[in-house]
Amino acid sequence: xxxxxxxxxxxxxxxxxxxxxxYQTTGKWLxxxxxxxxxxxxxxxxxxxxxxxxxARQGNSYRIIFIHVPISVLAMIGYYVMAxxxxxxxxxxxxIANMVMVSAAPLGAALTFxxxxxxxxxxxxxxxxxxxxxxxxxxxLILFFLYLGVIALNQAFTSRDTAYKACAILSLVGTxxxxxxxxSVDWWYTLHQPATIKLTGASSIHPDMLKxxxxxxxxxxxxxxxxxxxxxxxxxLAREWRSSWVRGLSQ
Amino acid sequence: xxxxxxxxxxILQRDLLVAxxxxxxxxxxxxxxxxxxxLVPLAVSPSPSQLAVIAPGMIxxxxxxxTLLALDGIFKDDLADGSLLQIILSPKSLxxxxxxxxxxxxxxxxxPITLMAPLLGMMLSLPGEGYIPLVTGLAVGTACFSxxxxxxxxLTVALQRGGVLLSLVVMPLYFPVLIFGASSVQRAVQGLxxxxxxxxxxxxxxxxxxxGPFAAAAALRVGING
Amino acid sequence: xxxxxxxxxxxxxxxxxxxxxxxxxxxxxxAGDVMQISGPNGCGKTxxxxxxxxxxxxxxxSVLWRGEAINGSAIYLAELAFIGHQPGVKLALTARENMRxxxxxxxxxxxxxxxxxxDSAGLNTCKDVPCSTLSAGQLRRVALAALYLRxxxxxxxxxxxxxxxxxxxxxxxxxxxxxxxAGGIIVFSSHQALSIDGVRNLALAEFTAKVH
Numbered sequence: 001x002x003x004x005x006x007x008x009x010x011x012x013x014x015x016x017x018x019x020x021x022x023y024q025t026t027g028k029w030l031x032x033x034x035x036x037x038x039x040x041x042x043x044x045x046x047x048x049x050x051x052x053x054x055x056a057r058q059g060n061s062y063r064i065i066f067i068h069v070p071i072s073v074l075a076m077i078g079y080y081v082m083a084x085x086x087x088x089x090x091x092x093x094x095x096i097a098n099m100v101m102v103s104a105a106p107l108g109a110a111l112t113f114x115x116x117x118x119x120x121x122x123x124x125x126x127x128x129x130x131x132x133x134x135x136x137x138x139x140x141l142i143l144f145f146l147y148l149g150v151i152a153l154n155q156a157f158t159s160r161d162t163a164y165k166a167c168a169i170l171s172l173v174g175t176x177x178x179x180x181x182x183x184s185v186d187w188w189y190t191l192h193q194p195a196t197i198k199l200t201g202a203s204s205i206h207p208d209m210l211k212x213x214x215x216x217x218x219x220x221x222x223x224x225x226x227x228x229x230x231x232x233x234x235x236x237l238a239r240e241w242r243s244s245w246v247r248g249l250s251q
Numbered sequence: 252x253x254x255x256x257x258x259x260x261x262i263l264q265r266d267l268l269v270a271x272x273x274x275x276x277x278x279x280x281x282x283x284x285x286x287x288x289x290l291v292p293l294a295v296s297p298s299p300s301q302l303a304v305i306a307p308g309m310i311x312x313x314x315x316x317x318t319l320l321a322l323d324g325i326f327k328d329d330l331a332d333g334s335l336l337q338i339i340l341s342p343k344s345l346x347x348x349x350x351x352x353x354x355x356x357x358x359x360x361x362x363p364i365t366l367m368a369p370l371l372g373m374m375l376s377l378p379g380e381g382y383i384p385l386v387t388g389l390a391v392g393t394a395c396f397s398x399x400x401x402x403x404x405x406l407t408v409a410l411q412r413g414g415v416l417l418s419l420v421v422m423p424l425y426f427p428v429l430i431f432g433a434s435s436v437q438r439a440v441q442g443l444x445x446x447x448x449x450x451x452x453x454x455x456x457x458x459x460x461x462x463g464p465f466a467a468a469a470a471l472r473v474g475i476n477g
Numbered sequence: 478x479x480x481x482x483x484x485x486x487x488x489x490x491x492x493x494x495x496x497x498x499x500x501x502x503x504x505x506x507x508a509g510d511v512m513q514i515s516g517p518n519g520c521g522k523t524x525x526x527x528x529x530x531x532x533x534x535x536x537x538x539s540v541l542w543r544g545e546a547i548n549g550s551a552i553y554l555a556e557l558a559f560i561g562h563q564p565g566v567k568l569a570l571t572a573r574e575n576m577r578x579x580x581x582x583x584x585x586x587x588x589x590x591x592x593x594x595x596d597s598a599g600l601n602t603c604k605d606v607p608c609s610t611l612s613a614g615q616l617r618r619v620a621l622a623a624l625y626l627r628x629x630x631x632x633x634x635x636x637x638x639x640x641x642x643x644x645x646x647x648x649x650x651x652x653x654x655x656x657x658x659a660g661g662i663i664v665f666s667s668h669q670a671l672s673i674d675g676v677r678n679l680a681l682a683e684f685t686a687k688v689h
Contacts, residue, residue: 133596142423149420156410166406170420173466174403179426180455184427193436205433242495261581265567265574272569272607333563333620340530341582342555348582475532 040219078108086168103231361393497686
């Protein structure tokens with residue numbers, strides 16, 4: 001019973017693992033995903049920027065959370081997506097998982113950078129400074145470094161197969177260490193917490209602000225999936241250019 | 252008769268013997284450690300009160316950089332002369348041989364740095380309460396650096412210019428060690444309890460000791476392919 | 478001669494980054510077989526030897542040792558001796574010290590010591606000087622001394638004749654002869670021919686994959 005289930009999963013994995021199958025299937029999904037993500041993002045932006053109520057303490061400047069929060073969430077999740085793809089690639093030796101992994105790295109790094117950027121833009125009116133060594137910001141910065149490490153490692157190898165395996169191992173090691181790094185940074189921050197800076201703590205968010213935020217988060221999820229697919233498709237073409245089906249595309 | 256049949260001490264002995272013959276393996280990281288620490292009063296201020304404040308952090312940062320500097324050669328020298336392939340092809344478990352190499356690396360870099368640290372603490376006017384956590388913390392912390400660093404060194408072993416890349420890959424993983432290590436000294440200087448912090452460092456060391464050699468062994472099999 | 482093959486290569490193919498190197502390679506080697514891999518540069522001689530050592534995995538096909546797949550098997554590694562392009566000798570150590578760490582990694586033959594192994598390899602005068610003072614040919618001899626010392630059935634040698642003088646080659650030939658009589662298998666790559674009988678030749682270029 002279990003064995004037949006395992007066999008089924010493996011079979012499905014291998015079908016899904018074929019770059020050609022991935023390329024053709026995602027090709028069909030792309031337009032829908034693009035429409036959904038643009039729709040959600042436009043709806044959420046108009047709702048959040050135009051109709052959600054002002055914040056009692058921060059006025060209008062809080063509205064950057066409609067971009068900042070979804071990006072920060074995805075920047076974190078992106079690392080786990082990358083590591084999970086790496087683990088699948090190492091264990092089941094599935095080509096496409098490698099390609100997803102290396103495509104997720106620059107995407108995650110870009111999101112982490114944007115999270116830091118929007119955070120510091122938000123920081124100026126809130127804290128009076130662009131940069132504060134706050135626990136969350138510092139953790140985000142370290143996450144950015146972890147992404148850059150994977151990207152640098154990926155580019156250093158001449159053999160693609162070796163680069164894939166090396167990146168998979170590094171992202172797995174990173175994943176294991178992320179909770180420890182986050183906890184230690186949290187602890188470090190409580191130790192040195194400067195008294196002058198008051199954080200706008202986790203004040204309960206008004207439901208009228210929450211709804212557009214959820215729309216934006218969903219929109220960004222779809223957008224992430226869309227860009228990840230596009231990146232992976234590019235990687236497939238770069239990697240499989242010798243095969244007849246890729247050559248057939250250009251004719 | 253065969254003088255040794257124990258693979259772990261065999262590799263450990265070999266690496267230490269090579270280091271003793273060459274000398275520079277021990278000396279260069281240590282000199283780097285001393286020289287960069289000398290930069291601190293020149294760049295910041297010679298005033299003892301100011302130096303005392305930054306001494307714990309500076310000593311930890313320079314110790315981190317010194318171990319990082321010596322990390323590149325941990326597997327690379329063996330790859331260049333062909334002995335790395337013999338190690339990988341040994342029927343003995345690779346993780347234990349990797350562990351032997353990591354221990355050798357720590358004895359060559361981490362231990363001398365740890366022993367030199369009190370002298371540098373004195374030169375940077377570190378208050379007396381800081382020395383015990385500094386030395387114990389560095390002993391455990393540099394071992395963590397060697398263990399984690401071995402994974403990065405294994406991944407980049409066949410790359411021509413792997414040195415800087417290795418630092419980029421490995422350094423984010425060093426943050427917890429630096430945080431726990433440096434704050435244990437700071438807390439001791441401030442008269443606060445520092446043992447719990449050292450205990451956290453010890454817990455992290457145990458974790459890296461249990462996982463690091465396996466990850467490094469897997470990384471080595473990948474890394475040799477370039 | 479035994480007829481059951483010890484080492485079997487079944488329909489082996491290797492591609493690096495989807496670039497095919499060789500394909501459809503099937504060979505069976507029995508106890509006492511000596512096989513020379515020959516072919517032009519870049520046809521995959523070293524890669525094939527690395528596949529046989531388990532350093533690389535084949536893209537297709539499999540390698541069997543005593544009927545079992547070789548991947549990840551410590552039993553296989555225990556019966557294997559590999560000498561690659563680099564001799565695997567630490568220059569800061571003496572020949573004797575090099576043999577010593579080698580013994581830490583691999584099981585030795587019975588009734589042989591480091592001394593006698595180094596003597597047989599023709600190094601009786603330079604056992605205790607640092608290997609950095611030895612010539613390239615002497616370094617190869619230090620590497621080959623491991624073959625006298627180690628208890629292995631299958632020898633995989635990548636260009637073992639490089640830098641060896643005619644005396645050393647004659648020594649190696651008699652070493653090969655002893656090993657095959659004892660039921661061992663030798664696979665080596667070289668551009669030179671050895672003067673021993675019954676060497677099977679594998680012209681690897683014949684298996685070069687056609688680029689699709």
